[in-house]
Amino acid sequence: MSEEVVQKKTNNKLINISQKTFISVLIMLFSLMIVAIVLTYVLPKGEFGVADGVTNYGEYIALENAKGIPIWKGLLAPFMQLGGSDGLSIIMLSLFLVVIAGAFQAMNDNNGIKVIVNRIIARFKAHQFLLLAIIALIFMLFGSFLGLFEEMLTLLPIIVILCVSIGYDSFTGFLVSIVACGFGFSSAITNPFTVLFASQIMGINPMSAVWYRIIVFVVMYGVMLLAIFLYTRLIKKHPEKSLTTAHDEKIKDQIFEEVEIQNEKKIFISYLIFFLVALAVIIVFSCINAIRDYTVVALIAVFLIGGLLAALISSNFNFKLTFKSFGKGALSALPTVTFILLAASIKYVLVEGHILPTIAHSINTVVEGKNPYALALLLFAIIIVLEFFISSSTAKAMFVMSILSVLTLSISKESQVLIYLFADGYTNLLFPTSPVLLIGLSMIEVSYFKWLKKSWPLFLVTFSLVVVFIVIAVAIHL
DSSP states (O other), rough: OOHHHHHHHHHHSSSSSOOOHHHHHHHHHHHHHHHHHHHHHOOEEEEEEETEEEEEEEEEEETTTTOOHHHHHHHTTHHHHSSSHHHHHHHHHHHHHHHHHHHHHHHHTTEEOOOOOOOOHHTTTTTTTHHHHHHHHHHIIIIIIISGGGGGGGHHHHHHHHHHHHTHHHHHHHHHIIIIHHHHHHTTOOOIIIIHHHHHHHHHHHTTTTHHHHHHHHHHHHHHHHHHHHHHHHHHHHHGOOOTHHHHHHHHHHHHHHOOOOOOHHHHHHHHHHHHHHHHHHHHHHHGGGGGGGHHHHHHHIIIIIIIHHHHHHSSSHHHHHHHHHHHHHHTTTTHHHHHHHHHHHHHHHHHHOHHHHHHHHHHHHHTOOOHHHHHHHHHHHHHHHHHHOOHHHHHHHHHHHHHHOOOSSSSHHHHHHHHHHHHHHHGGOOTOHHHHHHHOOOOOOOTTHHHHHHHHHHHHHHHHHHHHHHHHTTTTT
């Protein structure tokens, strides 16, 4: 491959966050962090009790003389948190994003994406919406059964390019992948990070209400398909209403550029094996409890080693193109790493400021003696508020369900788990403290506020249905 071609390819970044998007999200997250710092000076301080070295989330101890988090510590929270209990997870998520960005850039520059997309288009040429429906179902199933969400960002670039190639846009790709996965995560059937973990804390069989969760999944899949259908019909009739016109043009310049691809079969096989290995790792690590916490670490290794190897094979071992492309992609992910650090720092500020236990104690006080229906909806609202500050499902499950497990409430534990699923999941697609949402939007160059403006009807319908499901669950003593 000539020097000119190498230069041209590596100048096209697959992940490209606009300056306007970066600055707007940066200001928003920094403002939220400042609000969190202020709250540590306003709200009463407290801590959880400890028994035999284990935190007792049901016991609250007021701290009379505690002060708010030091201003300097709050402002440095994005870096200070890396030495805390969540530090390793944040580092791994950031490294994960950098590696997959590099791997997909190398894949793009070595024609891997073009080859795969061309094959899929040829297969579903006459059934384009069926293809979208199948993709959305697959992503929802991953979220619902395996609890995958962050990991699905690895597939967003190729799904986006596929959607643009068949006449839709980048936002369609975002809908059928990240949003669909989020809906599956929220309509969980066996999600290990929500259903299984929360049920374990509550001391119930996670399969005891599975029939009801399956009904929820089917209904929400229908809602997802309707949203996809309405949006794709709109942009087919009025292409100017697409949210991602500028981003789509950049992609079209790459995918519709006439390039002679040599060894197409070898490229396809190389990346097919690569994705099959990545998929196998996701499934195996997600299904085995002993190694589930190492899923992201394993994926980092797969995308670093496998991604580079597949790119080298595809380029006939053109080391210069492959490593230059990988480096370009890795650097393009750094703005999004900044988003992750800022979003995660909000929880760190609240913990260091000793006000999260106060929030828990407030929940305990408010829910006592309420009507079952009012109580269910109140719990739903409270967990939604907590979701704004604590995006981690497992951390919030430990925090919320441990408190609920020691309360005597007038609704079943199965209903409580269901309420937790609803409040935890859909907000991952709504709140600006969700790293996956911000990363996904930045990858298609859509601002958070444009997303809110476009998606509010979807969430209005979704949360209306969720309220109905909650009321029915309480009525039938689920």
